[in-house]
Amino acid sequence: MRPVAAAGPTLAWRWLRREWRGGELPLLALAVTLAVASVSAVGFFADRVHRAMSLRATELLAADVVLVSPAAIPEARRSAARERGLAVAETLTFPSMVSTGDRLQLAEVKAVGPGYPLRGELRVAPAPFAPDTPRAAGPEPGTVWVDARLATALGVGPGDRLQIGAVERPVAAVLSYEPDRPGDLFTLGPRLMMHLDDVPATALVQPGSRVTHRLLVAGSETGVADFREALEGRLTRGESLQGVRDTRPELRVALDRAERFLGLAALVSALLAGVAVALAARRYAERHLDTAAILRCLGATQARVTGLFATQLLLVGAIAATAGVAIGYLAQAGLAALLAEAYPGPLPLPSPYPALAGAATGLVTLAGFALPPLLRLREVPPLRVLRRDLAPLPARARAVYGSALLALGALVLWQAADARLAAYVLAAAGATVVVLVAAAYALVSALRPLRGRVGVSWRFGLARIARRPGQSVVQVAAFGLGLMVLLLLTLVRGELIEGWRDRLPPDTPNYFLINVQPDEVAGVRAFLSGHGVAEPALYPMVRGRLAAIDGRPVSAEDYEGARAKRLVEREFNLSGASRPQGDNRIVAGSWWEAGETALPQFSVEEGLAGTLGVTLGSRLRFQVAGQEVEAPVTSLRTVQWDSFRVNFFVVTPPGVLDGFPTTYVTSFHLPPERPEVLSELVRAFPSVTVLDVEAILSRVRHILEQAALAVQYVFLFALLAGVTVLAAAVQSTLDERRFESAVLRTLGADRRRLLAGLLAEFATLGALAGLLASVAAAVTGVALARAVFDLDYVPGPGLWLSGVGAGLFGVALAGYLGTRRVLSHPPMESLRAG
């Protein structure tokens, strides 16, 4: 008795090695490894991005503090910096067409003045993706740099000449790194960099053009702080200061969201792993009832029995967590590669913190899902050695679910880092699980009537599914969940976008012209008519800032939502029109009569009104070029934005905006086989900017694809965890299967029959899981189609084929691999044990 009483971790360790062959522990370890791997992969990646952002915070700004403004920076601002001994530099960014020969590309032009960049460095290469070298300053006046995307799009390199607005300039180098540029994923156009002094010659910046001015400031810490203090509180509307701490809020918000989303997605693996752990732990506990009874007989206390099994569990957890962290470290490189465009520059190595967090996730999952069944072992009465039917009561359902839910809740709260979000996620996850399980239950029940009508192998397979309905339901739901997400991200996503594109009429405008000056309107109209565009309509556009609603001044702080804040910060495009666009529908109030022209009033897009809290009758005040326009809202409209006609959030009767700086805008359809028309247009009207709808859509599609790939990557772990659930469920029935196949063999069934029975069982389970996944993906797709695309989506046959096919073959293969040894088990061995 002494050795048992004295034995601590050593005994647990020796046992662990012996028990490893039993099968449950490796499976338990595999499940935990997957959970740890997926959580730590996301953790490592997020950590690297964070470190990149804080290590190079000043570099990401190219300065210590930056003043951003839609208007030219007043001299007073510059001298305020210089007076404090600070270095200054200026940049100007705006979108513009760039062309060479017949090739056209919309680019984000950045003009940089002397001194730029104040922090960090520029890097250039002789060709796209060639080895690069640092440069202390931007391009020389009279030359331009292009990034790899622009170079590739236009097929140009150093030495080639590009048309930018009114001038032609040679490309001097390929720009490979620019410190203050958001990750490429967040910019729509490729980059062209030129010298600030060259901007006037291009004639691209006109009154009303959409440009961003930046004043970069750097120097001593006290000087910078002093400068900030002097400016803060005296900024005009539209001006903002960006310091190291508030570097690139848009990038930060986007990455934070991505990180949280991926972190929560990784928890799906942890949840499925937990289910596998619970199944394996239950079987392990059942197999060890006798052992526990003998230990108790030999004098081990309840605490000792608990300690022994808990230590084993801890050892398994430690092994699995180590393996999981290692796999997670390798996997994060994949994630970093998939999202490479989302963050600027190379990433530093991660800190060890995510390893600890990942390992903790694994141990929490293990404890939450495996402890309740194992703790039952302490309740085994020693008398069991004489009476085998004496077993402790099964773990209380409340204890099992309670501890699992507690573990899961803790993990979600930690990943979401926000109690409300965690509550939403748990509620949504709970609802999903309930729906999936109910659907799986209905499917499993639907098999029952089939049993009387099929051959012996099929009957046997169906009987096995019905024998443990709970377990079958869990397998179908677990595998179905992983499959559903992947179907949604691949097939349904593709079909939705295709469906939306197919719905657009063939003559849907595919180009927008913006920045058309008033004196060019007649010329542009004549040009377009001359090239087959029927009745080209050019709309006036005046830029104004929303100053007040019903006399109350508006500021971003008044609004909760990010969209509302952005709308208030930015300038609106106002337009005048006598009739609403064909795709508009008046939903409240009425459009003005012909006689009401020049009577100030607004028609506002319904969604925008809702976001800003504007209702029919609200009085809006806009600030336009230093003057104010105030008028009531007399109608609300819905707009079909994907008609690609020119539409405005806020419209006035014609005449109201006369006298303000105005540019014109139009959209038109140009057959894709006539690109030379655009080159001619840009040559004739150099300051006009052409937006290629197709190019923008393909950019958006690319961004969606990158994001979807990253999510799929994380959900691959969830699918694998779903397979471990299947394996754990299969394993928990192995003894029963051996016995049953022995009986069948005794009664004359050959191997082919037994195999047919196994395949019937797993193929049915898999087909059910696939069907469930397809239905769930289709329903989600239809809902998304209605809500987002306003589309009637009918899932194609591909969805059903691949869902059911993947489920059927995946589960049949996994089931066969898990049970094939049962087929060759000698029948007598099992019968004697029975």
Added chain:
Amino acid sequence: MERPSPPPILRAEELGKRVTSPEGTLEILAGAGLSVAAGESLAVIGESGSGKSTLLSLLAGLDLPTSGRVWLDGTDLTTLDEDGRARLRGRLVGFVFQSFQLVPSLTALENVMLPLELAGRDDPRPAALESLARVGLAARVRHYPSQLSGGEQQRVALARAFSTRPRLLFADEPTGNLDRRTGERVSELLFRLNEEHATTLVLVTHDPGLAGHCGRTLRLEGGRLHAEPDRPPGAGPRPGA
């Protein structure tokens, strides 16, 4: 029956079975032999651990001997692979086990239908229902084994064993897991069905009372079979109880 030597339906010669374990080699059977004529009922008795069940598993082709040979209806089992033996069993043999060995995921009816289906019978349902009715379980055909008592489970096993009208029935301690009164009822049923179907019966038991219902008894001792003194071998079939 009057012919001098009816061909034996089951014959074994010089059966040996050794198992090797880490503790050494154990010789369970050494030169056991027997011959069973069609229609005969034979009991094999022996102490616990004398190798009765091993002998039964070799005779039924559930396992292969280390040495010696077994002929089932003239076919040498040692020349067949496991699938071949399974098919032969399905055609010729029925089983009743001490621990019933019903398939837990199938209902009583499905358990009885199983050997009929494996033998490729058309429409196995009526035959299975009839078989269950004969053991008095017509009302419980939709029950699962776990919902039946031990005696009922063994009756389902009997119904299953006789459903294919096998020529040879192996029974391994058929009453061993039942209390005395239930055991008696099950054994009565076993011998009655055996008589009705004119099945050849090989019964393994340590219970001399049960063995007494058989026409002939052999004792397994020291790995060999010995004729019981009071019943000389070759005494011929004798009606059951």
